[in-house]
Amino acid sequence: MxxxxxxxxxxxxxxxxxxxxxxxxxxxxxxxxxxxxxxxxxxxxxxxxxxxxxxxxxxxxxxxxxxxxxxxxxxxxxxxxxxxxxxxxxxxxxxxxxxxxxxxxxxxxxxxxxxxxxxxxxxxxxxxxxxxxxxxxxxxxxxxxxxxxxxxxxYPPIHQPARFFCHSSNDEIVYVCRVQNHKRQHLLIEAMRHTKTPVRLRLCGKSGEEHYTTYLNNLISKNQLTQRITFENRWISEEEKAIILSGCLAAAYLPLDEDSYGYPTLEAAHSEKPIITTLDAGGVLEFVQDGRNGFIVPPDPIDLAAMMDQLYRKKQETQTMGREALKRIDELHISWSHVLQRLLQ
Amino acid sequence: MRILLAKTIEPFLSTESDRIACDLIQAIQSAGHFCEGLRIPLIEAIALSGFIRALELENTDLLVCLDQPCHNLRHPAKVLVQWDDAAWKTGTIQGTIHYVGVVPTQSHPPDKTPTSWESGTRRFGNRDELLQCILV
Known part of the structure; x- marks a missing residue:
């Protein structure tokens, strides 16, 4: 055709x-x-x-x-x-x-x-x-x-989902996404001020908003978080992304009122990692189920910090939630075979 | 620089000019610039000029127009490629470059957007010369 x-x-x-x-x-x-x-x-x-x-x-x-x-x-x-x-x-x-x-x-x-x-x-x-x-x-x-x-x-699947895998679980919560004000990386930095465990944060992604990048860098240094937050403000290749996700503790995705669940959510799920998101994240809430395959919290640094600590403290449960994230993909029929079947009916 | 290569296409047909455009995009990218193609579907001739004039291109430093209808695209810095028909028929890449709002007097490094341009023309006799004409 x-x-x-x-x-x-x-x-x-x-x-x-x-x-x-x-x-x-x-x-x-x-x-x-x-x-x-x-x-x-x-x-x-x-x-x-x-x-x-x-x-x-x-x-x-x-x-x-x-x-x-x-x-x-x-x-x-x-x-x-x-x-x-x-x-x-x-x-x-x-x-x-x-x-x-x-x-x-x-x-x-x-x-x-x-x-x-x-x-x-x-x-x-x-x-x-x-x-x-x-x-x-x-x-x-x-x-x-x-x-x-x-x-x-x-639901749109990602390309070659099999390249994502779960290898281990370290102490990092990662946010791999374009660095933009409405993706709210700043909320996670602010949350890190309130965490009580040694949980770490890794922000990866290129920014088109220079002032926002400067703001994030200042926020990290002003709060003396440079030892616990890694900010890689650059384009992350697909291979790198898969490796970073494979070894992390959990993923975060906090867009403001997103139209869909967003590819970062799906990439985390294919890597068997739970997802932290916020009540106002829009379409992300169609994928993440609070307490099952991630956490949904108010967009508040203190609430986010509490969940980050919980993910760190209860690693066994965190890994179980990661496996549930993978199951959720099938539940929502997120696959190219389903997409083709529906579009070509 | 962000360089957009515009050409018309006949949907589902792959032509020699499509191959040249793909080749140019890769060559420009290899030179360190951002480059992508704008493929304008050929539609009824009467409508085509209006269609092309109505397109608003943003986020682009330099527009390279690879064929005649696309020459009418609006952009402050354009490079128009005019192929020599006789050479084209023999598979030779040869023609004239027309600069509109662009001055071919200094080299623009990939990370710099040219600031002062004017008009002019240049001849090219092969693909590498065409590439040089675009990137000066």
């Missing part, structure tokens, strides 16, 4: 949203399909949005592709008689974050109109799909609430 994978992108910005497309391409090609990936540049500036929407409607793959699978906004606006949508997220500033203080647009009548128009366009374009999937329960709920559309949850 000829399958076009269509998504939007910002050049040179890599990460989860690209991985889902690129990894699916590999899986489809392994199954003998011909795959074409189309990334259409997208800019989130408000005055460009409608034009970009219209641009996607111009793309005509009806005579070339047997089906298209669309991901990010506004790739699902591409018309096709056999359009499948694996919906990753809304443009959230015009949806659930419309009234959020973080939104940087003024609520003018023009913006109100834009919001309404985008929602109408989204609903119309998504309604054209032969099948509508989402990457998490939280995104599915938003689709139902804002667009009145039902969808099936299809």
């Amino acid at each position: 000829k399958i076009a994978l269509c998504s939007s992108f910002v050049p040179f910005v890599l990460g989860g949203l690209r991985n889902i497309v690129d990894w699916l391409k590999i899986q489809l090609e392994d199954q003998g399909h011909q795959v074409e990936v189309l990334y259409i540049p997208q800019h989130d500036r408000s005055d460009l949005l409608i034009g970009q929407y219209a641009n996607n409607r111009l793309i005509d793959l009806a005579n070339q592709a047997d089906r298209i699978i669309c991901f990010r906004p506004f790739s699902y606006a591409i018309p096709h008689p056999h359009k499948i949508v694996w919906f990753i997220h809304h443009l959230r500033d015009y949806y659930d974050l419309w009234n959020h203080p973080s939104r940087d647009h003024p609520v003018s009548p023009e913006m109100q109109q834009l919001k309404n128009t985008l929602r109408e366009l989204d609903t119309a374009a998504l309604s054209e799909a032969k099948a509508l999937f989402t990457n998490s329960r939280i995104v599915a709920e938003r689709l139902r609430f804002f667009n009145g559309l039902d969808s099936e949850i299809l």
Whole structure:
């Protein structure tokens, strides 16, 4: 079958949203399909949005592709008689974050109109799909609430999960993830001030926010935590990541209101490590079950510190929780065979 | 530098120009730059120019346009590649580079974004010369 994978992108910005497309391409090609990936540049500036929407409607793959699978906004606006949508997220500033203080647009009548128009366009374009999937329960709920559309949850797996393994259990809680303010590495550093055991922390990842990196470094040195916290502010290769996770005590993933469980969660689970997260982490809470395969705590350094200490003190239980994390992957049908079966039905 | 290589494509068809583009991306990456491709699907001609003009490219220091419709992409620093048709038919990589907003007067190290550019043209007679023309 000829399958076009269509998504939007910002050049040179890599990460989860690209991985889902690129990894699916590999899986489809392994199954003998011909795959074409189309990334259409997208800019989130408000005055460009409608034009970009219209641009996607111009793309005509009806005579070339047997089906298209669309991901990010506004790739699902591409018309096709056999359009499948694996919906990753809304443009959230015009949806659930419309009234959020973080939104940087003024609520003018023009913006109100834009919001309404985008929602109408989204609903119309998504309604054209032969099948509508989402990457998490939280995104599915938003689709139902804002667009009145039902969808099936299809959790995205990671590429070659077998490269992750469990080797041992040291004293470190690791957080392997892009270093960004909304990933909240600072909460873990602050928590380390309150721990009562020799538990250690390792933060790994590249930052695109220099001021945040500086802030983290200052926070570590100001609190005299340099002996107990390792901050590797660089790109960590996949091989390195697997090795770091294989020997750690547990993993942490504390994003603010994430759209899905996030690949760091899955990588930790494949490494048989429990995951510490927070009540406001969004989609992560669909994977982590408090006390079974990790801990869910308020986003507060003192609460986090208590759980970090517990993981350190009760290593036997920590290892059991790690094994439960691995089981959770199967429970949620997180596998490429399931993804292909659903997308190609 | 972050260098984006733009070209049109016929979906599901792999052409000689696709192979050259892949080769260039790898060569530019080997030279220490960030480089990736922008593949514009060929659509109805009337719509194509509007489609291309409407694309907004951010996060890119230099745009290299490998064929004619892509020459119309908007970006403050563009390198337009014009292939010699006769040479192309014989499998030779030969043509002219047109710099738009880019000055080919000094070498730009991978970690530096050029700051002062102007326009000009240069000839290239093979792949390595083309690469040099892009990276100056």
